[in-house]
Amino acid sequence: MIILSKILKLILKVIAVLLVLLIVIPLILVAIPYKGTAKDVKPIGDITIDTSIDNTKSEDSYPFIFVHGMMGWGENAPMQEKMPYWGLSHDADLIDYLRANDYDVYAPSVSPVGSAYDRACELYAQLTGTRVDYGEAHSREYGHERYGRDYSGKATMGEPWDLKTKINLVGHSFGGPTIRVLTSLLAYGSTAEVEASGDNCSELFRGGHADAIHAVVTLASPSNGAPLANIMNDTYLSFVFTAVMNKLYDPDKAYDPMIDQWGVTEKIDLLNDLKLSASKDHCGYDMTINGASVLNKKFPTVPDVYYISCSASLEGGNNKFLTPAEKCTKALAHIVIDGKVLGKEWEANDGLVPVISARYPNSDANNFVDYKDGMHVDKGVWVCMPTDMGVSHGYYCSPAGEVTNFYTSAKDMIDFVNYLD
Numbered sequence: 001m002i003i004l005s006k007i008l009k010l011i012l013k014v015i016a017v018l019l020v021l022l023i024v025i026p027l028i029l030v031a032i033p034y035k036g037t038a039k040d041v042k043p044i045g046d047i048t049i050d051t052s053i054d055n056t057k058s059e060d061s062y063p064f065i066f067v068h069g070m071m072g073w074g075e076n077a078p079m080q081e082k083m084p085y086w087g088l089s090h091d092a093d094l095i096d097y098l099r100a101n102d103y104d105v106y107a108p109s110v111s112p113v114g115s116a117y118d119r120a121c122e123l124y125a126q127l128t129g130t131r132v133d134y135g136e137a138h139s140r141e142y143g144h145e146r147y148g149r150d151y152s153g154k155a156t157m158g159e160p161w162d163l164k165t166k167i168n169l170v171g172h173s174f175g176g177p178t179i180r181v182l183t184s185l186l187a188y189g190s191t192a193e194v195e196a197s198g199d200n201c202s203e204l205f206r207g208g209h210a211d212a213i214h215a216v217v218t219l220a221s222p223s224n225g226a227p228l229a230n231i232m233n234d235t236y237l238s239f240v241f242t243a244v245m246n247k248l249y250d251p252d253k254a255y256d257p258m259i260d261q262w263g264v265t266e267k268i269d270l271l272n273d274l275k276l277s278a279s280k281d282h283c284g285y286d287m288t289i290n291g292a293s294v295l296n297k298k299f300p301t302v303p304d305v306y307y308i309s310c311s312a313s314l315e316g317g318n319n320k321f322l323t324p325a326e327k328c329t330k331a332l333a334h335i336v337i338d339g340k341v342l343g344k345e346w347e348a349n350d351g352l353v354p355v356i357s358a359r360y361p362n363s364d365a366n367n368f369v370d371y372k373d374g375m376h377v378d379k380g381v382w383v384c385m386p387t388d389m390g391v392s393h394g395y396y397c398s399p400a401g402e403v404t405n406f407y408t409s410a411k412d413m414i415d416f417v418n419y420l421d
Contacts, residue, residue, distance in 0.1 A: 067175035068175050071112045072397075073109050086107055088397065094397075103414055112255075119178040123179075129152055129156075147261075168414075174283050176309075180299060184302060210305070216307050220393050233291075300363065307380070308382075309384050351393045368384055
C-alpha cells in the first residue's frame with residue numbers, strides 16, 4: 001500500500017506539472033482569451049438583488065478594488081497591454097465597462113507569486129501612495145528586504161487613501177486571502193511589528209482601522225487551501241518556477257513577478273530563487289491545506305466588515321476546459337494531504353479550488369449563512385452565495401463567451417454590496 005501511495009502521489013505530481021505547462025503558462029504568456037463552453041449561467045455567485053428596494057446606485061457608494069489571483073496582474077502591469085486580467089480580452093475589459101457605467105472601480109497589481117501577507121502590504125502601499133513596508137519582524141523572519149517598491153505619487157485611486165473613506169475589496173482566487181489579510185491587519189494590526197519597529201512602524205501594522213473596509217468579496221478563493229497546491233508546493237518545482245519568473249523579469253515590457261524584496265530582479269540569481277522557493281513566504285505555501293489554516297488563525301474575520309463568498313463547481317454543466325484538473329483535485333481528496341485524508345466533501349471543485357474551500361475559512365465554521373434572496377445580511381458573518389454549477393475557476397474573471405451576463409453579474413454584485421448598509 002505504501003508503494004502504491006507513493007506511485008499515486010508521483011503520478012498526481014506529474015499531472016500537476018503538466019497542467020501548469022499546458023494551461024497556466026500558455027494563458028499568461030500566449031494570452032489566449034478564455035472562452036469556455038458553459039451556456040446560460042451567470043458568474044459571481046448568481047446574486048439576485050432584492051426587488052423590494054430601490055436599486056438605483058447610491059450616491060454614497062464606496063470604491064471597489066479588484067484584486068487578481070496567483071499569476072495574475074492589474075491594470076498598472078505590462079501584461080495589461082496584452083490583455084486585461086478582468087475580462088481576458090480588451091473587448092471584454094470589465095474594469096473599463098464598469099467605469100463607463102459610472103462605477104468607481106480599480107484593479108491594482110500585486111505580486112503574482114507573493115504570499116498573501118506580502119501582497120496585502122503591496123496593496124496597502126498602492127492604495128495609500130506609500131513605499132511598500134513588509135514589516136521589520138516579518139522581513140527578518142523570512143530573510144528578505146523590509147522595503148519594496150515606492151508608490152509615492154502613484155496612489156491607485158489618484159488621491160492617497162486616508163483610511164477614513166470606506167472601500168470594498170473584491171478578490172478572485174488568491175486575491176481572496178490577500179484582501180482578508182489586509183482587512184485583518186487594518187483592524188487588528190501586528191503586535192510583533194509594533195514591537196520591532198516602534199515609531200518607525202507602518203500605519204498598516206498599528207491597527208484601529210476596522211472601519212476602513214466596507215465589504216470583502218471573495219470569488220472562488222482557496223480560503224482553506226487547494227489540494228493541488230500541496231502537490232505543486234515542492235521545493236524543487238518551486239525553484240524551477242521561481243527561476244522561470246526570474247528569467248521573465250522585465251517590469252516595463254514583459255511579465256513582472258514583483259518579488260524584488262527577495263533580490264529576484266533582472267539579473268539571474270539562483271541563490272535568491274532557491275531562498276524564496278524554500279521559504280513559506282509565497283503563494284504556493286499559503287494555498288496548501290496547512291498554509292491556509294495558519295493564515296486563517298493569524299488573520300481573523302473583522303466584525304465590522306461584510307463578508308461575501310462565491311464558489312464554483314464544474315459539476316452539473318457542459319464546461320470541459322479544466323476537466324483534467326477537476327479530476328486531479330477530486331482524486332487528491334482521497335489521499336493523505338498534510339497529514340490527513342480530506343474526504344468526499346472536498347471532491348466538488350472548479351478545477352482548482354474545492355467548493356468547501358471557497359465558501360468560508362475553516363476558522364469561521366460556526367460563522368456563516370447560505371444566502372437566500374431578500375435575506376438580511378449581518379456584518380462579520382460569511383454570506384455564502386449559491387454555488388455556480390458547471391463553471392470553472394476562471395469564470396469569475398472571464399466572460400466565457402457570455403459578455404452580457406459577465407457584465408450584468410458584476411454590476412449586480414456591486415449593487416448588492418452597495419445596499420448592504
